[in-house]
Amino acid sequence: MAEKVEVGAKMARSYEVEPIPPYSLRATFTGTEPAFPSVFDGRCLWRVVRASSGTLIPLRVEQVGPPDDPLLLVEVLPSSPPASEADVEEALRALCRFLCTGDDLSSAYAKMAADQALRPILPYVRGMMPWTAFTPVEGLINAIVFQQISLRVAFSIMERFVKGLGEAIRVRGRILYAFPSLDAIMRAGQDGLRMLGLSRNKASYILGIAEALEEGQLDLEALSRLPAGRAIGELTALRGVGRWTAELFLATGLKRWEVVPADDLGVRRAFSSIYGLEEPSGEAIRALCSRWGRDAWPIAYSMLVWAERRERLLKLVGRGARILRVGGPAGT
DNA sequence: AGCCAGGCTCTCG
DNA sequence: CGAGAGCATGGC
Incomplete structure (x- = not known):
């Protein structure tokens, strides 16, 4: 421990990461936080990583190259205790997984280009990586937390949850938060979680899961090795x-991209507007996605973002000017 | 004001 | 079994 104190105490270390192009941090995170x-x-993307040693490692990431020749500058910000080499390596690995720097979407793009309805979307989503959770x-x-309520509400509850239970770190004149530990979640208990805006049900679901994780x-991670159908079976056995x-x-958590939440409201809206389907069932969407294999989620996610963005645009235009209708379902 | 929002569980018939 | 109520908060 002692010999590491002077190594990283004051000076920030920085690293370079070369993502597989095309890659755009901005396209990935603007509009889809x-x-x-x-x-x-x-x-910049800011994030505190909890290493398995328990050390909290604040990171700052910035893209310096263009989408077709991308380069990420990752700064390991000073922390106490300072991060060891092993901590840093672990943090960088987690970061790259989160940022999808090693994920090649070229086959997803090829499939989109070959699809009449998806080809026009492609230029708008190139370089945007699928939304991913930092850890499982x-x-x-x-x-x-995202169940049922609007994304807006869900994000605000997540923020309260993290700020209420996660460790705060002051760095570069900013306050960053670590994701709450399982211990902190369990200590908060039913009442603590409810105070943060979670419903009774969701609070108890999360407590149940935290306990099951803590007790092993x-x-x-083990679900990664199961076929998707079996993994879904194991998961739905959990209450909540x-x-x-x-x-x-x-x-989003395990990056099993052959899986698409086909019953999702937003996914259904996207398939409805892009393919001109009327109230498509989850099964209909699964059937369409199944031919995309492991590109299914990147493609469905692209559709989701594009449909949402277009909806917002139409709404905006609708207020002032006349609408020039382009494609979409023959809605009346 | 009241309903809906990127669901799920529990209850009841 | 299928249908229906209840749930958290924020926006419209």
Whole structure:
């Protein structure tokens, strides 16, 4: 321990990461924010990583190259205790997984280009990586918090949850938060969680999951090795986890991209408007996605973002000017 | 004001 | 079994 004190105490260390192009941090996070405590300020992504040693490691990431020749500058900000080499390596690995720097979307793009309805979307989503949770645990808790309520509300509750239970770190004149530990969540208990805006049900779901994780009855990483169907089965056995939650978790928490939360309201809206389907069922969407294999979630996510963005645009235009209608379902 | 929002569980018939 | 109520907060 002692010899590491002077190494990282004051000086920030920085690293370079070369993502697989095309890659755009800005396209990935503007309009589609990461869940708190990951923060994107328009230029940099800020995040505190909890290493398995327990050390909290604050990171700052900035993209310096263009999407087709991308380079990420990662700064390991000073912390106390200072991060060891092993801590830093672990933090960088987690960061790259989160940022999808090693994920090649070229086959997803090829499939979109070959699809009449998706080809026009492609230029708008190139370089945007699928929304991802920083860790599996975070992904599962996010998915539970996101149930039913609007994204706006869900994000604000996540922020209260993290600020209420996660460690705060002051760095570069900013306050960053670590995602709450399982201990902190369990200490908060039912009442503590409810105070943060969670419903009775969601508070108890999250407590149940935290306990199962702590006692080793639940191993989220182990689900990575199961076929998707079996993983969904294991997950839905948990109280508070239905099919939607299990699928969203697999796609965003474990990056099982052959899985799409097909019953999701936003996904259904996207498939409806882009393919001109009327109230498509989850099964209809699954059928369409199944031919995309592991590109299913990146493609569905692209559709989701584009449809949402277009909706917002139409709403905006609708207020002032005349609408020039382009494509979409023949709605009356 | 009241309803809906990126669901799930519990209850009841 | 299928249908319905209740739930947290924020926006419209």
